[in-house]
Amino acid sequence: xxxTEDKSPGPPGDEGPPGGNGWRREYWRKNLxxxxxxxxxxxxxxxxxxxxxxxxxxxxxxxxxxLGFWFAQQGSIYVFLLLILVYCLMMDRIDKEFGVEERDEAxxxxxxAAGDAATEDGSKEGGDS
Amino acid sequence: MSEIQLWxxxxxVVTFGLYIGIAWRSRVKETKGFYVAGQGIPTIANGAAIGxxxxxxxxxxxxxxxxxxxxYDGAIYLMGWTxxxxxxxxxxxPYLRKWGKFTVPEFVGDRYSEVVRAIAAVAAIIVSFTYxxxxxxxxxxxxxxxxxxxxQYGVMIASVxxxxxxxxxxxxxxxxxxxxxxxxxxxxxxxPAVAVAxxxxxxxxxxxxxxxxxxxxxxLSVQLGLEVYTDxxxxxxxxxxxxxxxxxxxxxxxxxxVIIRFYTTKTVRGSRYSAFWALFFIALLYTTAPAVGAxxxxxxxxxxxxxxxxxxxxxxxxxxxTGLVSVNENADVVNTVSNDPDAGAxxxxxxxxxxxxxxxxxxxxxxxxxLVAAGGMAAALSTAAGLLLVISSSVSHDLYFQRFRxxxxxxxxxxxxxxxxxxxxxxxxxxxxxxxxxxxxxxxxAFGMAAASFFPALVLGIFWKRCNAxxxxxxxxxxxxLTITYMIYTLEVFGTVANDHLLGVSPExxxxxxxxxxxxxxxxxxxxxxxxxxxxxEMVEGIRYPAVQRRSPAGS
Numbered sequence: 177x178x179x180t181e182d183k184s185p186g187p188p189g190d191e192g193p194p195g196g197n198g199w200r201r202e203y204w205r206k207n208l209x210x211x212x213x214x215x216x217x218x219x220x221x222x223x224x225x226x227x228x229x230x231x232x233x234x235x236x237x238x239x240x241x242x243l244g245f246w247f248a249q250q251g252s253i254y255v256f257l258l259l260i261l262v263y264c265l266m267m268d269r270i271d272k273e274f275g276v277e278e279r280d281e282a283x284x285x286x287x288x289a290a291g292d293a294a295t296e297d298g299s300k301e302g303g304d305s
Numbered sequence: 306m307s308e309i310q311l312w313x314x315x316x317x318v319v320t321f322g323l324y325i326g327i328a329w330r331s332r333v334k335e336t337k338g339f340y341v342a343g344q345g346i347p348t349i350a351n352g353a354a355i356g357x358x359x360x361x362x363x364x365x366x367x368x369x370x371x372x373x374x375x376x377y378d379g380a381i382y383l384m385g386w387t388x389x390x391x392x393x394x395x396x397x398x399p400y401l402r403k404w405g406k407f408t409v410p411e412f413v414g415d416r417y418s419e420v421v422r423a424i425a426a427v428a429a430i431i432v433s434f435t436y437x438x439x440x441x442x443x444x445x446x447x448x449x450x451x452x453x454x455x456x457q458y459g460v461m462i463a464s465v466x467x468x469x470x471x472x473x474x475x476x477x478x479x480x481x482x483x484x485x486x487x488x489x490x491x492x493x494x495x496x497p498a499v500a501v502a503x504x505x506x507x508x509x510x511x512x513x514x515x516x517x518x519x520x521x522x523x524x525l526s527v528q529l530g531l532e533v534y535t536d537x538x539x540x541x542x543x544x545x546x547x548x549x550x551x552x553x554x555x556x557x558x559x560x561x562x563v564i565i566r567f568y569t570t571k572t573v574r575g576s577r578y579s580a581f582w583a584l585f586f587i588a589l590l591y592t593t594a595p596a597v598g599a600x601x602x603x604x605x606x607x608x609x610x611x612x613x614x615x616x617x618x619x620x621x622x623x624x625x626x627t628g629l630v631s632v633n634e635n636a637d638v639v640n641t642v643s644n645d646p647d648a649g650a651x652x653x654x655x656x657x658x659x660x661x662x663x664x665x666x667x668x669x670x671x672x673x674x675x676l677v678a679a680g681g682m683a684a685a686l687s688t689a690a691g692l693l694l695v696i697s698s699s700v701s702h703d704l705y706f707q708r709f710r711x712x713x714x715x716x717x718x719x720x721x722x723x724x725x726x727x728x729x730x731x732x733x734x735x736x737x738x739x740x741x742x743x744x745x746x747x748x749x750x751a752f753g754m755a756a757a758s759f760f761p762a763l764v765l766g767i768f769w770k771r772c773n774a775x776x777x778x779x780x781x782x783x784x785x786x787l788t789i790t791y792m793i794y795t796l797e798v799f800g801t802v803a804n805d806h807l808l809g810v811s812p813e814x815x816x817x818x819x820x821x822x823x824x825x826x827x828x829x830x831x832x833x834x835x836x837x838x839x840x841x842x843e844m845v846e847g848i849r850y851p852a853v854q855r856r857s858p859a860g861s
Binding site for chain 2: 200204227228234238245253256260271
């Protein structure tokens with residue numbers, strides 16, 4: 177996507193990473209680090225607590241639920257939901273930090289009012305080739 | 306006509322009118338509107354549409370029933386069909402939205418090559434087709450029970466309705482109709498669940514209150530010759546529970562009709578939040594389902610335990626007409642209950658009816674029964690519409706016009722897509738009358754195939770620039786072939802003999818192994834062959850950042 181490169185300014189400051197696109201590596205690294213942490217939790221909760229150690233956890237009962245059974249049929253789903261929410265919020269922060277957030281978007285509350293034409297940032301077409 | 310039939314008819318006619326009205330109002334004529342709704346769907350609406358698209362007849366009709374009979378082991382569906390959204394949100398949705406085109410094979414075509422695109426299109430057709438069979442069968446069960454007709458005629462009516470519906474809607478109308486369908490199905494699911502929870506425990510939150518009856522349910526199950534409800538691994542060994550759950554998760558994030566929904570949002574950020582809202586809406590039903598399963602099973606067992614066979618509750622004879630409930634002729638008193646027709650229990654109950662019958666089993670009033678029927682239809686129709694769109698776009702957009710007629714006009718493209726859709730419905734209806742297994746299991750096979758084909762190609766395509774066309778093609782072919790071969794080997798489909806499972810791996814779980822093999826083959830073959838071109842690297846680089854950079858990183 178040539179367009180992104182053309183517009184990326186050489187960092188005015190000197191503590192920016194070397195080269196005009198050093199920020200990209202930094203951005204991608206932060207993204208990957210976040211992803212790996214969240215995916216680790218994604219794996220441990222359902223498979224660890226809900227499957228591999230279910231018999232041990234079932235010795236504990238809370239509110240009528242054997243704990244392992246609860247993780248398998250309820251808890252995992254709540255954890256998944258939380259993981260995606262954390263990812264969305266953290267990525268919003270990272271996007272802002274690197275100045276790559278999108279303009280004119282509809283707020284997350286989903287207002288349909290925003291004009292259709294104004295919502296594209298124009299970079300999409302650049303990726304088609 | 307009984308009161309229940311009358312209310313069912315009212316529920317179905319009113320909701321169908323609503324859907325067709327919405328579909329008509331938001332119909333489209335251009336290809337972009339038809340395939341990705343002009344990329345103008347707000348985040349929360351998209352989340353609800355994904356929820357309806359996602360929650361099929363299997364989720365609505367079969368899942369709670371399966372959980373009721375599987376006990377703990379039913380968690381494979383609960384975890385498997387929700388965990389995939391984490392993978393979607395983190396690994397696929399934002400990147401595919403940034404790249405922004407019409408179909409999943411199209412991304413694969415740009416990233417790899419036209420040959421890989423054709424393979425992906427064929428895989429998309431096979432996967433979606435397997436999935437749509439389950440919807441036909443589910444729709445047929447609803448019609449069959451509530452209008453008192455045979456399953457095969459029920460399937461026929463369901464396919465005619467789905468046909469009219471799918472032809473009316475492009476993606477835009479399908480999306481807005483699905484928002485309405487989500488509303489209908491979640492209300493239909495929650496009202497009886499909340500009512501039953503309130504009556505049985507005094508706490509109207511089924512997610513919390515079903516803990517209170519688990520002890521009683523365990524005791525009743527043992528008395529009637531069933532497994533202890535909360536004990537793990539009664540139907541499958543631990544390794545298989547793990548493999549099936551993983552296959553469903555990976556499969557979820559590889560299903561073309563789900564991925565394609567993230568193309569319809571306005572922004573990359575919107576696609577991330579769409580995944581959140583989608584799982585939120587899905588979780589409303591998925592955290593309720595195990596409660597419905599437990600409550601319904603408790604009521605069912607409690608109602609028939611030790612009851613003389615001529616004094617059974619009304620719902621038994623109502624449902625006996627569909628052939629999905631049967632009483633053993635030699636039994637005088639019900640002492641054993643099973644979901645397996647071959648077990649010879651005094652009372653045999655098919656998994657698929659438990660949700661539809663739960664209001665009757667719990668003795669709720671007739672309008673609620675009608676509402677549940679409308680909800681079941683909404684679930685079957687919304688998913689079928691999404692799947693048929695994928696089948697028709699793969700056939701027309703990715704295969705026919707890409708290979709044979711690159712300069713075809715818009716109207717010609719839509720026409721060919723609709724013909725493909727019609728043919729798919731006819732074949733799906735025939736298979737819907739004779740499904741290879743229970744509805745939810747038919748769907749589970751689609752997941753195995755999606756896991757073994759798309760997911761590795763997409764993830765590697767985004768996260769590993771070195772991945773090339775030959776690698777991805779070999780990975781997909783080998784993964785898919787392995788998965789399908791094992792399924793045919795272990796199941797009685799297409800007239801083959803069912804063989805024993807190897808190493809405790811069930812056909813539903815083999816997708817995990819297929820995906821793993823796909824990853825390995827893709828990486829090894831890519832390493833051994835030439836790297837992809839500079840342009841492809843640029844493209845992969847481009848989809849990693851949501852927008853053009855406008856400021857330097859903070860602090861510089």
